Amino acid sequence: DGGITQSPKYLFRKEGQNVTLSCEQNLNHDAMYWYRQDPGQGLRLIYYSQIVNDFQKGDIAEGYSVSREKKESFPLTVTSAQKNPTAFYLCASSIVGRGLGNEQFFGPGTRLTVL
Amino acid sequence: KNEVEQSPQNLTAQEGEFITINCSYSVGISALHWLQQHPGGGIVSLFMLSSGKKKHGRLIATINIQEKHSSLHITASHPRDSAVYICAVRGGSEKLVFGKGTKLTVNP
Numbered sequence A: 001d002g003g004i005t006q007s008p009k010y011l012f013r014k015e016g017q018n019v020t021l022s023c024e025q026n027l028n029h030d031a032m033y034w035y036r037q038d039p040g041q042g043l044r045l046i047y048y049s050q051i052v053n054d055f056q057k058g059d060i061a062e063g064y065s066v067s068r069e070k071k072e073s074f075p076l077t078v079t080s081a082q083k084n085p086t087a088f089y090l091c092a093s094s095i096v097g098r099g100l101g102n103e104q105f106f107g108p109g110t111r112l113t114v115l
Numbered sequence B: 001k002n003e004v005e006q007s008p009q010n011l012t013a014q015e016g017e018f019i020t021i022n023c024s025y026s027v028g029i030s031a032l033h034w035l036q037q038h039p040g041g042g043i044v045s046l047f048m049l050s051s052g053k054k055k056h057g058r059l060i061a062t063i064n065i066q067e068k069h070s071s072l073h074i075t076a077s078h079p080r081d082s083a084v085y086i087c088a089v090r091g092g093s094e095k096l097v098f099g100k101g102t103k104l105t106v107n108p
Helices: none
Strands: A004-007 A010-013 A019-025 A031-037 A044-051 A054-057 A064-066 A076-078 A087-094 A110-114 B004-007 B010-014 B019-025 B031-037 B043-049 B052-056 B059-064 B069-074 B083-090 B096-098 B102-107
Touching: A004 A087, A010 A019, A019 A031, A019 A087, A019 A110, A044 A064, A076 A087, B004 B083, B010 B019, B019 B031, B019 B083, B019 B102, B031 B069, B043 B052, B043 B059, B043 B069, B069 B083
Parallel strands: A010 A110, B010 B102
Antiparallel strands: A004 A019, A019 A076, A031 A044, A031 A087, A044 A054, A064 A076, A087 A110, B004 B019, B019 B069, B031 B043, B031 B083, B052 B059, B059 B069, B083 B096, B083 B102
């Protein structure tokens, strides 16, 4: 089945440790996105990529890093520089262009808790 | 100030009731999305629209571009409709701007 997978579903880390969240898609989508969701707030864009080996900062990129070495994969690293990393992280993908705005398909999310 | 405002923030209904969730936005957009987030966290896209009205089963989405307003209606609501409904708009870029969501609880 086509879709987006994120792993793990729950992740616990000690303060000061870097952690990498996985996102894989087999939808053949060019664009991929990482969002952060906090209670009572809308989703906020961390990073996005519209093509392999290229990515752009979103609204809250500080303390995060990404790579896009393959079309199917867009891992997110939460670094020790991120001041408040505990949150729900969602990955999404879409086709690119077309003007009207393309439907984004979301993964199941990873809930990160930093102890 | 958030560019996308949803109302109400929370909504409780009895099974069978007609539900309306509203979304207002302050910027020019190319498309508006309605999303559904289940308690487990997964998000599903319900509608993407740029004008008029779309219907899928018991769900109806409308948009008024001049008034910068969209509504999501659920007819004959059911407990399985309980979820958070999120409005998101796309401006000139590929990026979406999200509302904070409306938490719907439908009681049997």
